[in-house]
Amino acid sequence: MDTTSSSPIPLEGKESDFWDLKNLRPPVDFEDLVRQLHVVFQRDRIDVDYVKALMTSYKSKPSEWKQYAKFDEFRYESHSIYIE
Numbered sequence: 001m002d003t004t005s006s007s008p009i010p011l012e013g014k015e016s017d018f019w020d021l022k023n024l025r026p027p028v029d030f031e032d033l034v035r036q037l038h039v040v041f042q043r044d045r046i047d048v049d050y051v052k053a054l055m056t057s058y059k060s061k062p063s064e065w066k067q068y069a070k071f072d073e074f075r076y077e078s079h080s081i082y083i084e
Helices: 015-019 030-040 048-057 062-068
Strands: none
Touching: 030 048, 030 062
């Protein structure tokens, strides 16, 4: 996974600026989404609305993530994120 980006998310700066949805940069691909999520979860506090907006802004392309999906016709698994 490439950890560089043309517009990186800063880890420093005012906390309120980081979580401002106006500063959200939609991921360009699956790898960028993963990289941005890593940056988000390095913070001391997490803004759930920001994470939701980031995930929603990702335009899914199955060719980017299908290598991580496993299919077994004899077994069903569901992986979800619980959000209150």
